[in-house]
Amino acid sequence: MIKLFICSCFLICVVLVSTAQDNPIPKLKLQIKRHQNDTAGIELLRNLSLQIQSTHPDSALMFAQQGLDLAKKFSFKKGEADCMNRIGVLLWKNGKYDRALLFLLGSLKIREGIKDRLGILKSLSDIGIVYSDQKDNLKALSYHFKAKSVAEELNEKRRLGIILSNIGNCYIKLNKVDSALSYEMQAYAIQQSIKDFSTLPNTLSILGDINFKMGHNALALDYYRVSVNLATKNGDQSGLSDSYNGMAKLYKHLNLLDSCIFYAVKALNAADISMYPEGIYDASNLLTNIYKGSNEHLELMYLKKASAAKDTMFNSDKVKLVQKLSFDEAVRQEEIAAEKHLEEETRIINLQLIGIAIFIPFFFLSLLILNKSRTHRKVIEFMGVLSLLLVFEFIALFIHPLVMQISNHLPLLELGILVILASILVPLHHRMTIWMHEKLVHPSSPHQPKSKSTKQIKPWPT
CATH class of the missing domain: 1.25.40.10 (Tetratricopeptide repeat domain)
Structure with missing residues (x-):
């Protein structure tokens, strides 16, 4: 001894x-x-x-x-x-x-x-969970799938396992059992492969819910029990509450009321410790229904607890605030999408302008090379005029957004600025046309005598 x-x-x-x-x-x-x-x-x-x-x-x-x-x-x-x-x-x-x-x-x-991509992933996932608990599982899924894309991009396996489990939970609440089972098994495989025993209890509990819904009661109980063991080791009281509630509902379905009461009380105690109102509501509501008509004192006690927990989660003021926040966030996301679309359009326009700016010098260089060859003078004359048109139209195209910004879209002011620009560009274009004609189309040669009478060359119409 x-x-x-x-x-x-x-x-x-x-x-x-x-x-x-x-x-x-x-x-x-x-x-x-x-x-x-x-x-x-x-x-x-x-x-x-x-x-x-x-x-x-x-x-x-x-x-x-x-x-x-x-x-x-x-x-x-x-x-x-x-x-x-x-x-x-x-x-x-x-x-x-x-x-x-x-x-x-x-x-x-x-x-x-x-x-912060990792931070965005966490926020999206957590927002999805809140919407799921608010019974808005379609909106929850939209956030979870966004989080899933980021997790896959960052190769965040642990987070991906959590997200897949949450997606499965949304689908079971939407009564889409096959989809729920598919995503939950994917989550289970990832969590097992990386030995993530901190999040595994939640996945096992949801697998218990899925198998209970499918009528596989014995398998559902096995999942709940393993979940309880892991949650106990982790000190996860809210996870314990979920698993105990699942077991209590299953025993009630089997009409084993003593076992149902035993696990519902355990679920309620765990939920009280962690101040987990959803667990409190589920357990209290279940116990209220069991004691209804047989024990008025206990029925009333658990009814009060269930009502208080429900009011904590779903009173009218809170629901209105959630709806307002959801609307404001939807507007903000639309504004972000519009900004991204505008940025993409601006980027495409800038790339095109850069491409034109690079193309014009190359075009003019090719014209100089052709001028030294035996290419017909008419072709060179046409290309020379075309190169000038490209230059001056590019200048006009480049300046136009600045004109719009200065004029603030006022037609009279915009017209005045364009007239001033035209008074500068048109004479310049006129002189450049004459220069191009003399230098490229009719270049002076040392072997050719100069003509006594100079014929005036008409410029290309602008």
């Missing part, structure tokens, strides 16, 4: 020591004290917020806000966007979808401005 006691104490000490070594939170807090007045502290605060979000959501929000304040103090845009995204995720987990969307869209705007 003494030996057993000593061994037990030794094992407990080993576990405590290893846990202390694996726990990064004390080390992060120590580093934050050293960097509380420089930009390095921003990422440390964000990381600390991430580490404690499942167990201490209020503190996680506080640290993320401190990081945001520090980023604004130093005008550090990337740190500001990262902390805004972190706050958005925490607010989403707490069911405050309106405020979550406000921070996530703000983060996306900053990241687009500084061209």
Whole structure:
């Protein structure tokens, strides 16, 4: 017995020591004290917020806000966007979808401005999750597929696994089981290949939902149980709540009410710890239905919890704000698309102008070469006039946008500027035509006597 006691104490000490070594939170807090007045502290605060979000959501929000304040103090845009995204995720987990969307869209705007492709990927993915929880799965899919394209471009396998899992979750909510299963299995394969056990519990839980919907109850339970084991190891309380809720619904479907109540209560406890209103609502609503007509006290208690959780997520003011934010973001994206289209058109026009500017000297050079050959004088005369037309029309084409800008599209002012330009260009064109005619078409030769009577050459009409 003494030996057993000593061994037990030794094992407990080993576990405590290893846990202390694996726990990064004390080390992060120590580093934050050293960097509380420089930009390095921003990422440390964000990381600390991430580490404690499942167990201490209020503190996680506080640290993320401190990081945001520090980023604004130093005008550090990337740190500001990262902390805004972190706050958005925490607010989403707490069911405050309106405020979550406000921070996530703000983060996306900053990241687009500084061209942070990885940051854009994260924002798009998180915005998609918020819309999915708001029951707008079609809009959620549009954001997830944008995020998927960026993840593939950056070869971000871990993020791609998360996005594929979220796409599968949207499809199961839309009752498209085959599509949901396809994307979820792709996510599962990626997460297994890179041993991403932090996001795997969510994928396994969704696979449980899919198989439950397909009528594969035993397989669904297996997925839920493996998800619970991994989520427990990760300390992921919201993930535990989802899996326990899935198991409770399955047992209710099988009419095994004792098991249903057991797992629904576990789901509710996990959701309460992580302040996860969606988990609270699902578990409380399920328990309300079970106790309906059999236990009025428990029915009323769980009904109140379900109503409070639903109000947290979907009251009318929050829904209106989400709709306004969605509309404003749609307008902003349309403006960005219009700007890109204008930039592309401007780029094409500039390339064409550069091409013309390069072509004209080469054309004139070829004319000089032809002049020394036995080419017919009429051909040379035509090409000479054509080269002059190209030069002067190019000048007019090049100057026209500047004229439009100066005149501000006022017809009278624009006409006046064009008349002034014409008074300069037309005489110049007249003189250049005569010069081209004399030098190229009728070049002077030392063997030919000069004519006594000089015949005036009519210039090419402008």
